[in-house]
Amino acid sequence: MSSAAHDTKIRRLHTRKSKKASLPFAPEKVWIDKKVADHPQTIRILNKLKNCDYDVVDNVKKLKRPSDLSAAKKQMVLTYHKGDAFKPCQGIGNEHLCCNYRVIDLISGCPMDCSYCILQSYLYNNPRTTVYVNIEEILSQVATFLSKNSQKFFRIGTGELGDSLALDPIVEFASVMIPFFASKRNAILELKTKSTFVDHLLDLNHRNRTVISWSMNTPEIIESDERDTASLDERLEAAKKVAAAGMGVGFHFDPIIIKKDVGEMDRYIKVIDRIFDELEPKQISWISLGLLRYPKDLPNLATQRFPDTSLFTGEMVPSGNKMRYLRFIREEAYRPLWEHLKSKLPPHKIYLCMETPAVWEKVDPTVKGNSCIEKRLCNTESINFDYQAKPTIF
Ligand code: SF4
Structure with a gap:
């Protein structure tokens, strides 16, 4: 013992x-x-x-x-989770633009092991994987919030303190959440993962209220720094199954890594092309871009565990409570990816995750604030239904 x-x-x-x-x-x-x-x-x-x-x-x-x-x-x-397990994403309210996302904490911790994972820092004092079994109580908090705010629409996810599906073959929370969100008029659920554990979800009645998203990276980064995760091909295969079942599919290029220079974005462009080789634009709800950022103590913690990683070699500066690439480098890195995505997907399905207004101004000057990003992502094409046209509860 x-x-x-x-x-x-x-x-x-x-x-x-x-x-x-x-x-x-x-x-x-x-x-x-x-x-x-x-x-x-x-x-x-x-x-x-x-x-x-x-x-x-x-x-x-x-x-x-x-x-x-x-x-x-x-x-x-x-x-069990005492108190508020349903809250605004940590990006809301700081100096970065955010899509007004909300998160539900059902699990904290992850069995996969990425070198850049911020949980190495966030969960330093509580590293065991914690599962909150009072899911019904937590979902009743969500139900109350949604009915009190019935005039607004919300994107809600579970992947802030862990992977949404890595442990689902054991906990089966997604099988509770997908029908729960299917019964809601003014919200959509997003499950973010680097796994392929979707087969048990494909026959559920989702009523277009679920998007399953994959974090994407280059095959080289997946191989070197995303231990125990699915390969790029496996993620795309799983995404195709989800799309065939009629659920929305999302992709998050996050973290985008610059080891030497922004010429490395060509590798990410190849991954974007792989996505569009496999899926139709209408099957994709959204794609986000987010460059590597991390709390100040992360390189020290991560390099003790993964001495061979070369992720922390780029020049970073403090920005808010995180370290980030220099602003002009971020702008240069996003621009080719944004332009390439725009050639494939309507711009309202593309967004930057937690970026400053100054960087947004260079990438897409039409985006002026949080509500602007939120409105773009909640368009009927992305979420695949018109919630405003359905005044009654389903
Ligand atoms: S999959 Fe996500 S939560 Fe899990 S180790 Fe990687 S970054 Fe962390």
């Missing part, structure tokens, strides 16, 4: 060792908050993890402390 077990008064229930994980990313160890030990979602998740070692914990807060991240990624904590 680990040292955490000693100081958390853990009641050991069973130990069933796995010979071979039958589920992708099945944890080696599950810690169960005593308060949710009998919760139906806990029982359902444990039934899927029959070969896993698990313990019930009296005080789950004592598990929140720094520990080796690679080991912590193989552990799962089942608990």
